[in-house]
Amino acid sequence: MPVSLQLLSQFTLLQPLPREALEPLSTRMNLRQFARRGMVMSKDSPVQELGFLVDGRLQGVDFTVDGRSVGMYFVDPGDYFGELSLVDGQPPSEFVVAAVKSTVAFLDATAARELILGHPALAQAVMVRLAQRVRTVMAQRTLLGLPNPFQRLCVLILQLPQRMVDGVAEIEQPPTHQELAIMINASRETVTRAFQLLFLHKVLVREGNALRLTQPVLLKDIAEGRADPPKA
Template identity: 45%
Template sequence: MAVPVNELSRLPLLAGLPQVTLAHLAQHATERSFAKREVVLQKGGDGASFCFLLEGRLQGVDFTADGREVGLYFVASGDYFGDLAVIDGLPHPIYVTAVSRSRVVFVPRDLIRPILFAHAKVAEILCTGLSLRLRQVSGQRRILGLANPLQRVCAQLELLFVKDADGKVQVPNAPTHQEIAIMINASRETVTRVFQLLQSRGIVERNGNHMNIDDPAFLEDVAAGRRQPE
């Protein structure tokens, strides 16, 4: 069950590849849809395929040794995932689950692996992606060194927000309270309480799927322990 070539050529990682290479990959690739909450990749599974998300949203999750869920990163439409196991040959380090209904393309490992390293542009994108993810996970790890959950929520928002050209600060596709809770080792209830506090102070406000950060300096100060709200 091949995948249309134009689905692959639209993916940023593969866009620069010769048409003949893309056609070869497409011919051996398969596509599958996943319902919300369905597991896309099993932790411990082997890296039989390199995966691309065509549509939807996924989250890399894991569990502590004593069974609590830990949220690690999100996969957005157009991104690839399952790359670690393909690259280093070890089992998938975490679960990847669908946060919303998702369409995924699987490309067999043995077919795509040599291509990843043989094309300088692909290797550059891959290395850059790994590098950015490493920064993100390290930043996440740094947040967990903070003593109280209020600080951790503020530091997490700092990691997630982006500033647009007009200087407006926003968290695009803001995670739910539960999703934030498992990123920062806190209960969902605690995260909700922190957001009620931040909203009542006019620091953040919900804006459809996004979250406006009206006072980013306040978040920084709280994260750094320099200021207590109220």
């Protein structure tokens, strides 16, 4: 199924492209839908594609040699994934699964490589993205150097994208407890218990789908080991 020009123009990576460059893409891309927990890109797949998320939410995950899942990153609408394999020709470095029902537009590897190498603005955007992925994974890796899961959770909460609402930092649509758990190497139960304590002591307040950081100094002190985690 071809992808409309209007849809293509919503993909951040493609925004520097002139209309003439977008038109041939609309027929080379195809749309696929995935149910929640559906496998969008497998590590074992020999097929290389660049994926653009139309709607829904995806998560990049990997598994340890003994089968524990390890969370890597999220993909939100307008964003792309699969660029590692395009660049180095190796199989995907992780699995990409649908966190919720999602629609993805795929571009085959040959077309995607031509596109990126043919437009210096896109090549530079992909380089910056790769550099930022290195930084993100390094931050996660550093986070895991902390022995206490409560502390790891507080560091991770502070790393999530925030916006200020009435002078208080808010995290809109925070990841689920299960998603947070696999990002910090803890059980879902540990994350849920930690949130209960953070809510009880009003370090965090839930407001609809958002989390309000009502005591950011205390949260930072717990994250950096200067304050003990709150007790029941």
